[in-house]
Amino acid sequence: MSEEAEKVLVIGSGIAGLTAAIYTARANLNPLVLEGDEPGGQLSLTSEVENYPGFVEGINGFDLVQNMRQQAERFGARYEGGRVERIEPGAPHSVVLDDGRTIKAHAVVIATGATARWPGLPREREYIGHGVSTCATCDGAFYRGLKVAVIGGGDSALEEALFLTRFATEVHLIHRRDTLRASKIMQQRAFDEPKVKFHWNTVVESFVGEPEEGLRGLKLKDVATGAEEQLDVDGLFIAIGHIPNTQFVEGVLALDDQGYLNESVVTHVPGIFAAGDVRDHVYRQAVTAAGMGCQAALEAERWLGASALG
Numbered sequence: 001m002s003e004e005a006e007k008v009l010v011i012g013s014g015i016a017g018l019t020a021a022i023y024t025a026r027a028n029l030n031p032l033v034l035e036g037d038e039p040g041g042q043l044s045l046t047s048e049v050e051n052y053p054g055f056v057e058g059i060n061g062f063d064l065v066q067n068m069r070q071q072a073e074r075f076g077a078r079y080e081g082g083r084v085e086r087i088e089p090g091a092p093h094s095v096v097l098d099d100g101r102t103i104k105a106h107a108v109v110i111a112t113g114a115t116a117r118w119p120g121l122p123r124e125r126e127y128i129g130h131g132v133s134t135c136a137t138c139d140g141a142f143y144r145g146l147k148v149a150v151i152g153g154g155d156s157a158l159e160e161a162l163f164l165t166r167f168a169t170e171v172h173l174i175h176r177r178d179t180l181r182a183s184k185i186m187q188q189r190a191f192d193e194p195k196v197k198f199h200w201n202t203v204v205e206s207f208v209g210e211p212e213e214g215l216r217g218l219k220l221k222d223v224a225t226g227a228e229e230q231l232d233v234d235g236l237f238i239a240i241g242h243i244p245n246t247q248f249v250e251g252v253l254a255l256d257d258q259g260y261l262n263e264s265v266v267t268h269v270p271g272i273f274a275a276g277d278v279r280d281h282v283y284r285q286a287v288t289a290a291g292m293g294c295q296a297a298l299e300a301e302r303w304l305g306a307s308a309l310g
Contacts, residue, residue: 014041
């Protein structure tokens with residue numbers, strides 16, 4: 001790669017990163033996009049997206065990501081693999097990759113997202129889109145009139161469970177302890193909801209069914225007694241938290257106690273911008289990530305213009 005600094009470097013290739021790439025590419029800034037370990041982000045693992053504006057019949061998550069990737073490429077965006085190890089702020093900034101390369105860039109858009117925590121079940125990734133999900137607001141409507149389960153015991157798990165009661169006939173909350181971590185008000189709402197069934201001191205051991213045929217149930221184990229049972233459900237929602245991909249900016253940008261960027265789209269470091277789930281642990285929607293990607297791109301364009309670099 002040339003030693004000349006990039007005008008814009010987008011770190012991450014999910015919805016936020018690709019939106020930033022589209023906007024900066026259309027502004028003739030020729031952005032370079034680092035795709036990271038999971039090109040396309042979490043949405044690329046979603047079988048059907050029905051709530052992204054403009055798609056009446058919905059769209060496959062992988063297809064949506066690929067369309068956005070090609071759209072940005074059409075206007076001049078470029079793509080490379082690579083995992084960022086650290087950022088050294090400067091004029092320009094130095095982005096050091098784990099393979100020893102250093103990319104210099106005047107403007108950097110951080111859109112590395114967050115990775116869902118998984119329980120470590122056999123073949124769990126094979127069931128994504130075939131009965132297993134990490135997002136009730138994304139996929140809950142597919143389970144209208146069916147039975148589902150949620151793994152978790154915090155606020156996020158109860159929010160997912162309560163949301164799913166709009167569609168499912170039964171929502172089974174599976175928690176490995178005998179008390180919930182969620183706030184008292186969330187607990188009370190869940191206890192008051194007749195559709196929510198609690199399985200205390202319980203873990204999921206394995207899935208019932210084959211991925212290509214869809215989930216048919218779960219094999220459960222009581223961690224206190226060792227007793228095992230089968231729970232017949234059509235869907236499982238994993239709600240044991242997310243891990244924000246921010247390790248490479250520790251000491252450079254502000255992080256909250258969960259590791260998410262505690263920064264606005266325009267961070268406190270001139271020339272560094274942030275968008276998407278990497279700074280949003282509340283909404284975590286494709287459309288909100290796209291909005292932030294747009295904001296970050298426009299702010300980067302303005303900043304480069306004001307710096308006479310655009």
